[in-house]
Amino acid sequence: MFDRCNDKALTVVSMCDDVPPAPERRSDARNLSILKAAILRTALGEELCLVRNISRGGLMAHIFSELEVGDPVKIEFRSSKIVRGRVVWRRPELMGVRFSQFIDIGEILTDPKPQPSHAARAPRVTVNVPARLRSGGRYQAAALGNISQGGARIYLSEPDRLGDDVVLSVAGLPVLTGSVRWRDDTAAGIAFSELLAFEDVGRWVSSHNIGVPPQLVE
Secondary structure, three states, rough: OOOOOOOOOOOEEOOOOOOOOOOOHHHHHHHOOOOOEEEEOOOOEEEEEEEEEEEEEEEEEOOOOOOOOOOOOEOOOOOOOEEEEEEEEOOOOOOEEEEOOOOOOHHHHHHOOOOOEEEEEEOOOOEEEEEEEEEEEEEEEEEEEEEOEEEEEEEEOOOOOOOOOOEEEEEOOEEEEEEEEEEEOOOEEEEOOOOOOOOHHHHHHHOOOOOOOHHOOO
8 A cells, every 4th residue: 555655755775776665565654755746757658656776777666557577667766867778677656676887876966946935846747638727706617727735727718817726626635725825827836735645646647647648768
């Protein structure tokens, strides 16, 4: 079963070159506390994953899709660094990936410094899903453009008529209250009042098979 935890926990780092092995049953409880969020791109689409263990040569991560051994993957970290590799072992909700080349772990795992007045944010996955937005007593049809645990981008016809506080409704997700952080002629950025559980948003994205085309993975 998936371990409910947040992406502020530490990730286990190994200085060896091997792919992290699947966890032993007896050590699962000790090892499940070390997670870092990333975006996983595969032939099935784009989703969120949690990196549990990483080395110069590979990683172990929680995933939600049905990948198979040999499948190519791309993993984008919060540092904006993208690593390519292939799945070399699978367990229920776990995978091991061998990178196509050795990585600089420090460079990969170092979060970028946020720009002035902008806090670092959780990884956002690209989506295209109908939604409904309420601002005050007024409703607007909208399209969800991306989503993370803490916020979303929405597209709508009249973003200029939004108030500061909004309620976002998306099929399959709990009703999301939040505040408008920015807007332009076609879109707005929403910060949720409370973080979504990683498992909830991860499974929702995976179930919709939303993401990049397969040809972008190789």
